[in-house]
Amino acid sequence: MQLRTIVASLVLLLAGGSQAQTVPRDDVILQMNQAFRAGDRARLTLLLPQARGHALEPYAAYWELRARLDTAGAAEVQDFFTRYPGTYQEDRLRNDWLLVLAQRRQWDAFADEYTRFRMRDDRQVRCYALLVQHLREGPRAPETLAEDVRRNWYAQREADDGCTLAAAELLADGHDRRRLNAGDIWRKARIAIEANRPRAAADAVQIVAPDAVNFVAELNANPGRFLSQRAAAISRTRRELVGLALIKYAATDFEAAAGQFDAKWSVQVSAEERDWIWGVLGKYAAQRLRPDAIDYFTKVSKDSFLSDDLLAWKVRAALRASPRPNWHAVLQAVNAMSDEGKADPTWAYWKARALLAGTPSENARAEAQRLLESIASPRGFYEQLALEALGQKINVPPKPAPLTETEKETARRNPGLNRALYAIAIGLRPEGVREWNYTTNLHATGGMSDRELLAAAQYACDREVWDRCVNTSDRTKAEFDFDQRYPMPFRESVVRRSREIGLDPAYVYGLIRQESRFIMDARSNVGASGLMQVMPATATWTAKKIGLSPFTPSMLVDRETNIAIGTGYLKLVLDDFAGSMPMAAAAYNAGPGRPRAWRNGPVMDAAAWAENIPFNETRDYVKKVLANTTVYAAMITGQPQSLRARLGNTIGPPSAGEPQPNREIP
Numbered sequence: 001m002q003l004r005t006i007v008a009s010l011v012l013l014l015a016g017g018s019q020a021q022t023v024p025r026d027d028v029i030l031q032m033n034q035a036f037r038a039g040d041r042a043r044l045t046l047l048l049p050q051a052r053g054h055a056l057e058p059y060a061a062y063w064e065l066r067a068r069l070d071t072a073g074a075a076e077v078q079d080f081f082t083r084y085p086g087t088y089q090e091d092r093l094r095n096d097w098l099l100v101l102a103q104r105r106q107w108d109a110f111a112d113e114y115t116r117f118r119m120r121d122d123r124q125v126r127c128y129a130l131l132v133q134h135l136r137e138g139p140r141a142p143e144t145l146a147e148d149v150r151r152n153w154y155a156q157r158e159a160d161d162g163c164t165l166a167a168a169e170l171l172a173d174g175h176d177r178r179r180l181n182a183g184d185i186w187r188k189a190r191i192a193i194e195a196n197r198p199r200a201a202a203d204a205v206q207i208v209a210p211d212a213v214n215f216v217a218e219l220n221a222n223p224g225r226f227l228s229q230r231a232a233a234i235s236r237t238r239r240e241l242v243g244l245a246l247i248k249y250a251a252t253d254f255e256a257a258a259g260q261f262d263a264k265w266s267v268q269v270s271a272e273e274r275d276w277i278w279g280v281l282g283k284y285a286a287q288r289l290r291p292d293a294i295d296y297f298t299k300v301s302k303d304s305f306l307s308d309d310l311l312a313w314k315v316r317a318a319l320r321a322s323p324r325p326n327w328h329a330v331l332q333a334v335n336a337m338s339d340e341g342k343a344d345p346t347w348a349y350w351k352a353r354a355l356l357a358g359t360p361s362e363n364a365r366a367e368a369q370r371l372l373e374s375i376a377s378p379r380g381f382y383e384q385l386a387l388e389a390l391g392q393k394i395n396v397p398p399k400p401a402p403l404t405e406t407e408k409e410t411a412r413r414n415p416g417l418n419r420a421l422y423a424i425a426i427g428l429r430p431e432g433v434r435e436w437n438y439t440t441n442l443h444a445t446g447g448m449s450d451r452e453l454l455a456a457a458q459y460a461c462d463r464e465v466w467d468r469c470v471n472t473s474d475r476t477k478a479e480f481d482f483d484q485r486y487p488m489p490f491r492e493s494v495v496r497r498s499r500e501i502g503l504d505p506a507y508v509y510g511l512i513r514q515e516s517r518f519i520m521d522a523r524s525n526v527g528a529s530g531l532m533q534v535m536p537a538t539a540t541w542t543a544k545k546i547g548l549s550p551f552t553p554s555m556l557v558d559r560e561t562n563i564a565i566g567t568g569y570l571k572l573v574l575d576d577f578a579g580s581m582p583m584a585a586a587a588y589n590a591g592p593g594r595p596r597a598w599r600n601g602p603v604m605d606a607a608a609w610a611e612n613i614p615f616n617e618t619r620d621y622v623k624k625v626l627a628n629t630t631v632y633a634a635m636i637t638g639q640p641q642s643l644r645a646r647l648g649n650t651i652g653p654p655s656a657g658e659p660q661p662n663r664e665i666p
Contacts (some may be wrong), residue, residue, distance in 0.1 A: 024054040026426045033428060036063035055422050058089040059431060069096055074109070081116075088416055088438040091119045102128040102162060107135065119442050123152040124162035131166040139178070146170055146179055154191055154307075159200040168207045182208050183272065186240045190276055191307065193220065193244045196251070201244065209237040216244065223249035227260060236270075243273040247280050254284050258296075275300045279310035286317040287614045289601055293317035294326055303336035311337050315350055316612045322602040327357040345375040345382040346611070352389070379480070381623035384630055384643040385607060393640030394630050400479040403455050411455035416443060424465060436460075436468050440475070450476040457484045464489065467517035486631050489518050490531075490559060495636075497563050501571045506636055507581060507646075508567055510629030511588065514621060520559060530556045532566025538666045542569045576662050581646045582610050585625040590618045592665045603652030610647070 028050045035043040044064040051060035065072060065080055077097050084090045094117050101110040102125070111132050120126065130149050134141050149170055153163035167188070172179035185208045192201035198220040206213045219226040223245040230241075242265055249257035258281050266274055282296035294317040303311060311333040318329035334342060334351040341347060348371045355368040369390075377383040378394045387394060411417060416439030423432030440456050441447040448456060457473035460466075461484055473484035488494070488509060498505040515533040516522040523529045527536060534542075536553035543551035546568040548561070555561045570584065573592055577583040586595040598613060610626075613619035626646055634641040654661075 024051055024057075026054075029054060029056050029060055030426065030428070032060045032063055033431070036067060039067065041067045056419060056426075056428075058084045058087045058419070059423065059428075062089040062093055066093060066096055069093075069100060086415075086443075088419075088435040088443070091117065091438070091442075095119055095122050095125060098125050098128065099162075107132050111136070118445075119438065121442060123156050124160045127152050127160075127163035127166040131162070131169055134166070134169060141178065143178055150180060150184055153188055156200070157195055157197060159192075159197065159203050164203045164207070167204075171207060182236075186243075186273075187276075189216075189240070189244060190247060190273075193247045194251075194280060209240075212237050212241060215241055219245040220248055224253065224256060227265075239269045239273060243269055243277055246277050250277075250280055250284050254281070254288070257281070271301060272305045275302055275305040276310075279306045279314070282317060283310055283313040286313045286320070286612070289320065289598065289612065289614065291320075291322060291601065294321045294329060297329065297333075303332055306336065308337050308341040311341065312347070315347065319350070319608040320602065320604065320612050325357070325605075325608065327354040330354040345380060345386070348372075348375050349382040349386055349389075350611075352386070378482075378631055378634075381610075381627040381643070384627055388642060388644050393642055394634055395640050396482050396631070396634050397480045399483070400450075400454065400481055403451075403458060407451055407455040408458065411452070411459040414439065414456070417456055417459060420468070421460070421463060421465060424468075433468070436472075440472055447475070450479040454479060454481055454484070457481070461487060467519055470513065470517055482631065482635065486513065486628065486635060487518065488632070488635070490563070493560060493563055494567075497567050501567060503567055503571050503574070504629070504633070506632035507625075507629045508570065509632040510625045510627075511570065511585065512566075513628045513632075514624045521557065530562035530566070531559065532562055532570075534562065534565050534569065535666075538569060539565045541664075541666050542572070545572065572662070572665055576665060578658055580648055580651065581629065582606060582622050582626060582648070583651065585622045586613060586618055587665075589621045590615060592661070594618075596661055599651055600653050603650050606647040606649060606651050609651040 028047055032044055032047050032051060035047065044067050048060055048064045051057050054060065061080065061084065065076070069077075077093070080093055081090050094113060098110060098113055098117060099122075101113065110128060114125075114129050114132075117125070127149060130145055130152075134145060149163065149166045153167050156163050167180055167185060170180045171185060172181065185204050189201045189204040192198070192204060198216060201220070202213050202216040205216050215226070215230065218230065219241060226245045227242065227249065246257055246261050246265060249260070261277055261281065266277075269277070278296050278299045282293055282300075285293035285296050294314075297314040297317055300306065300314075303314070306314070314333040315330050318326040318333065321329070330350055331354045334347045334354075337347060342351075352368040352371040355364040355371075360368070372386040372389050375383050376386040376390055376392070378387065378397060384394050416435055420432040420436035420439065423429070423435065425432075440453060447453075453472055453476050457469050458481075460468035460472060466487055466489060469484055469487060473481055486509070494508055494512070495505045498508045512518060512531050515528075516531050518531065520531060521529075522531070522533065524533055528534055529536075534556055536556070539553055539556055540551065542565050543549065546564070548564060548568075551561075556565065570588055573587040574581070574584040576592060577587065577595070583595045583599065586598070594615075599609070604612070610619065610622050613622060626643060629646055630641045630643045
């Protein structure tokens with residue numbers, strides 16, 4: 001649908017079905033967006049009258065009021081809610097207003113407004129709501145309340161008032177299950193230091209040891225000096241500060257931290273602190289691909305003391321152990337994870353593999369079968385590997401029943417979806433994406449049903465808004481339309497170019513789907529651009545190699561040029577890694593030098609190698625590109641496919657017969 005058609009339909013919708021006489025110009029909305037980003041309250045107030053009647057008026061009104069929400073009155077806020085009922089902007093402002101009310105400690109007003117809050121995806125607001133429930137209900141509050149606070153607080157990466165305040169209020173001596181204890185608070189401090197969030201760590205320490213809070217900045221700035229000059233593990237507070245310093249030290253000087261801990265501090269800290277620090281040391285060793293990484297984890301006495309993140313690194317270290325994986329350690333780690341961690345297809349798959357290692361018992365075989373069956377699907381990397389472990393190949397699932405005209409019309413008339421498309425069409429992609437996601441995921445409790453999601457996805461597909469098409473269809477749970485999930489726009493160009501240079505078109509599509517979701521003007525925060533997200537310097541080098549002249553980086557916005565450069569570079573790195581798709585994908589994302597280093601060490605199962613990629617982004621990228629590729633191959637060929645065949649059996653150091661790597665490739 002052309003932009004002018006979207007504009008017309010939206011104006012009709014907002015005008016109650018009659019054609020508006022005047023349509024405000026889009027540039028007013030764009031100017032207000034710029035003013036909002038700049039914090040220019042005066043300009044927002046000046047421009048708002050000109051935005052009245054525009055399809056995106058709720059955006060304009062939100063920006064204007066949000067910019068001065070700290071001084072706005074309750075009546076003005078309520079008037080906004082009344083004027084824009086049911087919109088994303090109404091609930092977005094309600095989220096912001098709830099934070100203001102909580103920071104003012106106006107708990108009655110907060111509780112009243114929270115009942116109308118639909119979004120409920122802000123952890124800080126959730127913590128405030130739990131605090132209000134605790135204050136109101138006291139001993140009658142459910143036992144799950146403290147656990148809810150704990151879970152949200154631990155998941156908050158940045159320092160915040162809501163979860164910290166709730167944790168402080170719920171702190172109690174002893175082991176009251178309805179409350180948090182000092183160990184919970186120190187655990188948060190350890191999580192925060194490990195994530196390099198010193199302010200969040202200081203906020204936690206403030207709760208249990210306010211006299212020691214100044215030491216957090218000191219140990220964060222120079223943990224080695226703190227350990228040598230300040231530390232004296234006598235009281236619990238001192239022991240915990242030593243633990244925080246060692247965690248920070250391990251991130252900056254692994255060898256020194258490990259040596260100090262082993263020689264001096266391990267016998268002075270508590271069992272939980274000791275296990276956590278050994279776990280952190282194991283994590284950093286695993287991220288460095290050290291062969292002794294698993295040895296640090298074997299010093300942990302109770303895996304239950306570790307977080308899911310640390311346990312995940314224990315699994316990776318165990319998979320990389322030489323001369324063969326330490327399957328017992330894999331089982332230990334997965335069994336100690338939270339219920340949420342155990343349900344992750346990654347750890348369900350590796351637990352199944354561990355159960356089947358060696359000479360499994362009948363019970364172990366049965367449990368492994370159950371785990372594999374619980375995740376087997378063409379939907380993702382480990383889901384596909386589970387299918388193959390069960391003796392099946394990857395096929396495209398049958399299409400769901402066709403959408404009815406009523407279902408399609410409901411999506412076409414959804415105000416939130418239309419506003420989102422309009423915002424994207426005029427260049428407000430981030431704002432449009434947020435409204436689209438709210439409309440599909442959060443507007444109604446539990447989000448849209450599968451059929452509603454399919455209809456919304458098709459609405460986006462038909463308008464070639466491919467990222468919303470893919471992401472929306474990806475959320476269905478029982479009905480799968482792979483034409484939506486794995487679209488193939490620009491098929492003639494992609495297939496022709498891929499085949500000309502000897503690339504599998506499915507591999508190219510798998511990479512584009514992950515890189516840009518087929519957004520032509522996609523641009524990363526590091527400067528990569530276009531369908532295949534090519535960096536300017538890489539593009540210039542590749543253009544010379546493939547004989548594309550004349551070339552300037554500005555040409556990457558051209559679809560054909562972007563495809564030619566992206567596929568040319570992918571072919572070069574694929575050849576450099578002797579046809580290994582996982583290593584070439586890692587090179588495309590992180591540069592070829594890194595996967596060359598990552599392949600050194602033991603010869604590993606290819607899936608275990610992918611799981612051991614130290615960079616979270618690249619690890620996720622490689623797995624998704626390979627899973628995408630397998631699905632695209634099934635769609636293009638109409639034949640069952642194997643992810644295993646694309647992964648290869650093993651990855652390890654280059655063999656003697658392999659050519660020397662091309663060090664010129666950027």
